[in-house]
Structure formats: C-alpha cells, structure tokens
Amino acid sequence: MTIETEKLADLLAAAKRAGADEADAVYFAGTSLSVSRRLGQIEHVERSEGRDLGLRVFVGERSAIVSAPGLDPATFDDIAERAIAMARLVPPDPLSGLLDVVAIPPLDLDMEDQAEPDAAMLGLRAGEAEDAALAVPGITNSEGADASYSRSEAVLVTSRGFAGSYRRTGYSISATALAGSGTGMQRDYDYTSAVHQADLDDPARIGRSAAERALARLNPTRPKTSKLTVVYDPRVSASLVGHLAGAVNGAGIARGTSFLREKMGERIFASGITIRDDPHRRRGLRSRPFDGEGQPTVPLDIIADGVLKTWVLDSRSAKQLGLKTTGSASRGTSGPPGPSTSNLYLAAGSLSPEDLMADIKEGLYVTELIGSGINGITGDYSRGAAGFMIRDGKLAEPVAEITIADNLIGMFARLVPANDLRFLRGTDAPTIRIDDMTLAGA
Numbered sequence: 001m002t003i004e005t006e007k008l009a010d011l012l013a014a015a016k017r018a019g020a021d022e023a024d025a026v027y028f029a030g031t032s033l034s035v036s037r038r039l040g041q042i043e044h045v046e047r048s049e050g051r052d053l054g055l056r057v058f059v060g061e062r063s064a065i066v067s068a069p070g071l072d073p074a075t076f077d078d079i080a081e082r083a084i085a086m087a088r089l090v091p092p093d094p095l096s097g098l099l100d101v102v103a104i105p106p107l108d109l110d111m112e113d114q115a116e117p118d119a120a121m122l123g124l125r126a127g128e129a130e131d132a133a134l135a136v137p138g139i140t141n142s143e144g145a146d147a148s149y150s151r152s153e154a155v156l157v158t159s160r161g162f163a164g165s166y167r168r169t170g171y172s173i174s175a176t177a178l179a180g181s182g183t184g185m186q187r188d189y190d191y192t193s194a195v196h197q198a199d200l201d202d203p204a205r206i207g208r209s210a211a212e213r214a215l216a217r218l219n220p221t222r223p224k225t226s227k228l229t230v231v232y233d234p235r236v237s238a239s240l241v242g243h244l245a246g247a248v249n250g251a252g253i254a255r256g257t258s259f260l261r262e263k264m265g266e267r268i269f270a271s272g273i274t275i276r277d278d279p280h281r282r283r284g285l286r287s288r289p290f291d292g293e294g295q296p297t298v299p300l301d302i303i304a305d306g307v308l309k310t311w312v313l314d315s316r317s318a319k320q321l322g323l324k325t326t327g328s329a330s331r332g333t334s335g336p337p338g339p340s341t342s343n344l345y346l347a348a349g350s351l352s353p354e355d356l357m358a359d360i361k362e363g364l365y366v367t368e369l370i371g372s373g374i375n376g377i378t379g380d381y382s383r384g385a386a387g388f389m390i391r392d393g394k395l396a397e398p399v400a401e402i403t404i405a406d407n408l409i410g411m412f413a414r415l416v417p418a419n420d421l422r423f424l425r426g427t428d429a430p431t432i433r434i435d436d437m438t439l440a441g442a
Contacts, residue, residue: 002165004029004071008157011055011076015159018080020057020087022098022159026292026333027071028052030152035122037130038144045119054333057083061092067333095319096336101162104296107280109287112151113169113196122147125203129175132207136177139211143176143187147203154288162294170285171197175207179214186220188213193424195283213367216388220400223389223441229363230404230437231356231390234420236369237429241275241346243374243381243408245427248302248310250317250328250339252376259379259409260308267306268412272349275303277312277328279342285426286342292331297342300326314339346429349417353431354393356418363390364439366404379408403440411437 001009008025015023029051036044054067057080064086066079117125130145148171155165174191190209192201232240244260252258260268269275279288279297291297293315300310311321314329314337329337349356357363370384386400411434418431 001163002155004153004155005157005163005165007071007073008155009163010073011053011080012157012159014076014080015055015057015083018057018077018084020059020080020084020159022058024056024098024156024158024294026054026331027155028152028333030150032148032150033117033119033122034146034148035119035126036144036146037123037126039142040127040130042123043144052333053079054331055079055083056336057087058097059084059087061094061096062087062090063093063096063336064090065334065336095316097315098158098160099293099295099315099325101158101160101294102296104164104290107289108282109166109280109284109289110282111166111168111195111284111287113171113198115197116151117149117171117197122149125173128203129173129207129210132204133175133177133211134207136208136211136215138179138215139177140181140185141178143178145173145175145203145207147173156290156292156294158294164290164294166289169195171195171200173200173203173206175210177207177211177214179211180218184219186214186217188217193285195285199283217386217398217400220386220398222401223364223399223439225438225440225442227436227438229360229390229433229435230439231353231360231363231365232429232432232434233365233367233387234422234429234431236366237346237432238425238427239369240411240415240432241344241429242427244275244302244412245312245341245344246376247379247408248308248312250311250313250321253311254317254320257377259375259377263308264311266308268308268409269303269306269415270413271306273303273306273415273417274301274347275345276301276347277341277344279327281343281423284343284423288342291327292329292337293325295325295327295329297327300328312339312341341427343423344427345421345423346417346432348419348421348430351416351418353418353420356416356431356433357390358393360390360393364388364399364402364404365390365395374408381406381408381411399441401441405438405440406434
C-alpha cells in the first residue's frame with residue numbers, strides 16, 4: 001500500500017465510525033508547468049500543484065459526496081460526519097452502491113516518463129516552434145507558442161477492499177500563426193501531446209505546420225449552397241467519433257435521450273468499420289488499469305464490422321438497463337461515477353486520403369468546425385465549418401462562413417475512413433469521407 005492508499009483507508013474507517021454502511025474515496029494529485037512565448041519573449045510561466053479528495057458514503061440506499069483539498073488526517077472525522085449528515089437528507093437511490101472487488105490483471109501501460117523539464121527547457125521548445133512559424137514567408141504575426149509538462153496521480157479505495165493507484169505524465173507543444181493583414185488576416189495552429197516526451201513531434205515541425213495552415217486559409221470564398229461530398233481532416237474527423245461516444249453513453253441510453261437507443265445489434269456503419277475504446281493502449285493519453293469504481297478496464301469494440309455491439313456503462317447505468325458494467329466509470333471528487341470512454345478511435349481504412357478524394361469532382365474538405373449544433377435525441381447535425389473546396393480530386397480554394405448539415409444516422413452509414421490514423425488526442429480518427437451532405441453557403 002502507498003501512503004495515499006493508507007490515508008484513504010483511514011478516511012473510510014472514519015466514515016464507518018460516523019455511521020456509513022459503505023464508503024469509497026478518491027484522491028487526485030497533480031503538478032504542471034507551462035511556458036508561453038510570443039514574438040521572442042517569454043510571456044507567461046505558470047506552475048500549479050493540486051491535491052483533491054472525495055469521500056462518498058452510503059447509509060442504506062442513501063448516499064452523499066464531500067470533497068476537500070489535500071489529504072490531512074486531522075480533517076477526516078469532520079469530512080466523514082458532514083458526508084453522513086448529507087446522506088441522511090437525500091432520498092434513497094437503489095441504483096447506487098459499491099461493487100465487489102475484481103482482480104486487476106497486470107498491465108504494462110507505460111504511462112509515466114521520469115523526465116521532468118524545467119521552465120528553461122519548455123521555453124526553448126516553445127521558442128523553437130514559434131521561430132519556425134515566423135520564419136515561413138508570408139507570416140505576419142504570431143499568437144505565440146506554448147510548451148507544458150504535467151504529472152498526475154489517481155488513487156481509489158473502497159470499503160469492500162479495493163485499493164489501487166496509477167500515475168501519468170503529459171507533455172505538449174503548440175503554436176499559432178497569423179497570415180495576411182487587416183480584415184483579411186487568417187490564423188491557424190498545430191500542436192502535439194504525448195505521455196512520454198520522446199513521442200512528441202518536433203517543435204519546428206509544429207511551428208511550420210501552423211504557419212502553412214494559416215497561409216493556406218488566406219482569401220477564403222463562400223461557395224453556393226449545394227449537396228456534395230464532405231471530407232473531414234483528421235483534426236476534425238474525431239468529432240464524429242465523439243458524437244458516437246455521446247450516443248452510446250449508458251446514462252443517455254437509460255434516460256432514453258440518445259438517437260441510437262433502439263439500435264443495439266444493428267448495422268449502423270458500413271461493413272468493415274471498427275470503432276474501439278482501448279484503455280490498455282500503451283502510452284495512451286487516457287489509458288488506465290481500472291475505472292472509477294475499481295473495476296478492471298477492458299478494450300471494447302463499440303462498433304464491430306459496422307454493427308453496434310455495446311453501450312459504454314458504469315454500474316448505475318448498467319443496473320438501469322439490466323446489464324453489467326463495461327468497466328467504463330469515471331469520476332471526480334465532487335460527483336458520483338459516470339460512464340465515459342478512454343482511448344477511443346475509428347480504425348483506419350484501406351485507402352490513402354488522396355485515393356479517398358480522387359473521384360470527387362467537386363466537394364468540401366473540412367479543417368475547422370464551429371459550434372455544437374448536434375441534437376442528441378434525433379441525431380440532427382449542423383456545424384459551422386471552414387476548409388477548402390475539392391476540385392477534380394485535389395484541394396482548391398479556401399472557404400469559410402459555411403454550414404454543413406445532415407443526420408448522424410445517415411452520416412455514419414455513408415462514412416468511409418482513410419488509412420492515415422494517428423493517435424494524437426485520446427479520441428482519434430483518420431481522414432473521413434461522407435457523400436451527399438448539405439453545404440449551406442452563399
């Protein structure tokens with residue numbers, strides 16, 4: 001047992017003395033350091049440290065949660081007594097409760113890098129990214145570059161005997177460049193993030209990419225309203241996978257507020273399509289050995305060969321649906337667990353992005369999405385967008401101030417992925433093509 005798990009066990013003992021039938025406690029600790037640089041000058045250096053505790057108690061079928069900063073044993077009796085007092089005031093909830101302990105298999109997730117860069121090193125990385133952006137001809141200004149480092153720890157202990165913890169590091173570099181002048185100015189960005197700093201992209205490449213993206217957006221036009229093929233750049237294609245994640249979340253299914261609530265076991269994507277949630281991906285940004293209820297995490301094929309195979313469930317939503325948890329609970333210190341995904345991705349297809357676009361006489365290539373016009377109950381989809389026209393299979397003039405619209409059920413059925421999947425964000429997808437969408441423009 002670590003010192004933190006021992007202290008949480010002491011907190012649970014205090015909860016039992018105060019009148020709890022059962023209890024669990026979570027503890028999150030983290031340290032982060034970030035450096036911002038703009039036009040050759042360090043603008044901001046920030047270091048933060050946080051330690052947060054959450055105690056959940058059960059008195060019969062009633063429960064309550066109290067959160068507190070730090071992990072001070074002198075406060076444990078007071079925290080426990082407040083939690084018990086709150087629990088006795090709320091109505092009973094037969095769906096809440098702790099789960100029995102299940103053995104967590106040994107996993108090599110490799111989530112912690114021992115390297116700890118200082119502010120000077122982070123400043124050098126940010127500087128290299130910004131200098132590379134400013135060196136690109138046509139770049140007129142910079143919104144700066146950032147580099148950051150973080151280290152975090154999560155600990156969970158339950159009165160049924162579970163005790164577990166894991167640590168994670170994170171590193172990132174970003175840059176934002178501006179091109180043009182006056183009302184014709186355009187901006188764009190690029191970034192890289194990783195659990196191990198060796199997996200970061202080169203800072204200079206990030207800067208050049210931000211600059212090239214900004215330059216490519218100069219002098220956008222507004223095309224006429226039409227029905228056409230839309231191709232999503234990988235930077236925005238993951239949003240479609242995110243919409244699926246929201247639709248298969250067990251809490252929404254139990255409430256009946258998802259457009260996929262009646263689709264279990266049906267083919268909703270084309271054959272061959274796989275969408276997987278993989279909490280065991282080595283060095284994954286959201287990998288974890290156990291979930292927020294102390295259950296083993298398992299890889300889930302949410303979509304297999306185009307068929308919807310499972311919801312994403314915690315114990316509460318699973319009980320509501322008469323199912324078992326999928327080990328997908330997440331929680332903080334001030335609220336109960338809820339279902340969520342980890343490393344979610346759409347598996348790569350067989351065509352290159354160039355081949356995916358080769359037969360498109362006129363289409364739209366989307367690089368930016370604006371707003372969140374998604375109806376989770378009906379699946380209606382409407383997003384502001386910017387990007388480039390596709391003409392004869394090639395990227396053409398930039399476009400902006402447009403809207404793309406359809407319904408997600410139809411979009412999923414027509415979706416075709418390219419072969420350029422990269423794991424960059426935690427929710428990832430390759431380039432995606434969807435035929436017959438509506439573009440609302442001039």
